[in-house]
Amino acid sequence: MYEKERLKIGFLGFGNMAQAIAKGWLKKGVLSGDRLFASGRNLEKLEKNTLELGIQASSSNQALIQAVDMVILAVKPGQIKDVALEFKEELKEKIVVCVAVGIHWEELSDSLAEGTQHISIFPNTPISIGEGATNVEEKHSLSDESYQVFLELFESISVVTTVVTSQMAVAGVINGCGPAFTALFIEAVADGAVKYGLSRSEAYQLASQTIKGTGQLQLETGEHPGVMKDAVTSPGGTTIKGVAALEENAFRSSVIQAFDAILK
Numbered sequence: 001m002y003e004k005e006r007l008k009i010g011f012l013g014f015g016n017m018a019q020a021i022a023k024g025w026l027k028k029g030v031l032s033g034d035r036l037f038a039s040g041r042n043l044e045k046l047e048k049n050t051l052e053l054g055i056q057a058s059s060s061n062q063a064l065i066q067a068v069d070m071v072i073l074a075v076k077p078g079q080i081k082d083v084a085l086e087f088k089e090e091l092k093e094k095i096v097v098c099v100a101v102g103i104h105w106e107e108l109s110d111s112l113a114e115g116t117q118h119i120s121i122f123p124n125t126p127i128s129i130g131e132g133a134t135n136v137e138e139k140h141s142l143s144d145e146s147y148q149v150f151l152e153l154f155e156s157i158s159v160v161t162t163v164v165t166s167q168m169a170v171a172g173v174i175n176g177c178g179p180a181f182t183a184l185f186i187e188a189v190a191d192g193a194v195k196y197g198l199s200r201s202e203a204y205q206l207a208s209q210t211i212k213g214t215g216q217l218q219l220e221t222g223e224h225p226g227v228m229k230d231a232v233t234s235p236g237g238t239t240i241k242g243v244a245a246l247e248e249n250a251f252r253s254s255v256i257q258a259f260d261a262i263l264k
């Protein structure tokens with residue numbers, strides 16, 4: 001029986017993504033540092049990241065796995081299978097959560113012992129402030145009880161979307177690559193405003209809050225984005241002139257082509 005209040009979680013690999021998840025839980029007060037553990041190959045480098053968060057560090061992956069109930073595999077995709085194979089026996093009794101891009105349940109199963117409880121997910125960096133979007137592969141081998149614990153933990157720091165295996169890649173472009181696309185847009189908006197005399201800091205604040213607010217409005221109302229656009233574009237008004245200029249430069253098509261570039 002896993003109790004969320006007592007569950008111990010270990011990050012095998014403590015780079016950008018693992019740190020983002022840990023920070024989210026700590027920031028939201030979901031878990032305290034004494035229940036979070038991390039392992040890495042270079043203890044000195046690892047401790048630089050764990051000490052400030054109050055997380056326990058270990059240079060031994062084996063010791064980490066033995067100390068926890070849930071193991072988050074957060075090494076690079078090319079290293080996941082090797083790590084899973086190496087610790088196949090130790091992972092048998094744990095809840096295994098894989099965050100690696102493109103490593104789906106079936107693939108990871110080949111490297112784990114039969115019957116291992118595991119699930120593949122794809123979080124994104126805003127999870128560090130509890131505002132993540134996490135894609136969860138529909139196919140998994142967690143027991144109902146483990147799945148509930150897993151879900152509660154990730155829903156506390158992100159919106160969880162369940163996705164069939166064949167759609168994990170396209171969904172991952174939205175939430176995984178999306179922060180980069182969105183940051184590019186924020187920067188572009190600020191460039192436009194700075195050109196006309198607004199300070200960078202004012203422009204970034206306005207741009208980021210506008211994106212946040214518009215996204216939140218869409219989530220809360222479920223409104224069609226086209227309707228939201230129409231509500232701002234009065235006939236002969238300023239916004240439609242900007243929309244037309246963006247479309248003239250293939251704004252929509254540019255975004256669609258980014259998907260083509262990634263998924264082809």
Ligand SMILES: NC(=O)C1=CN([C@@H]2O[C@H](COP(=O)(O)OP(=O)(O)OC[C@H]3O[C@@H](n4cnc5c(N)ncnc54)[C@H](O)[C@@H]3O)[C@@H](O)[C@H]2O)C=CC1
Nearest residue numbers: 013014015016017039040041074075076077099100101123
């Ligand atoms: N960065 C992102 O936005 C997202 C990343 N991911 C996935 O998260 C995983 C990690 O990505 P990042 O954190 O960005 O990479 P990263 O390079 O920052 O972190 C990987 C960490 O694993 C450590 N490591 C490597 N081999 C190890 C081993 N044998 N034992 C223990 N630690 C080891 C490295 O020292 C490094 O600290 C990847 O599989 C990636 O596909 C998933 C969603 C989004």
Ligand SMILES: O=C(O)[C@@H]1CCC=N1
Nearest residue numbers: 101172175176177178
């Ligand atoms: O390096 C990348 O492109 C991955 C995919 C999404 C986030 N990081």
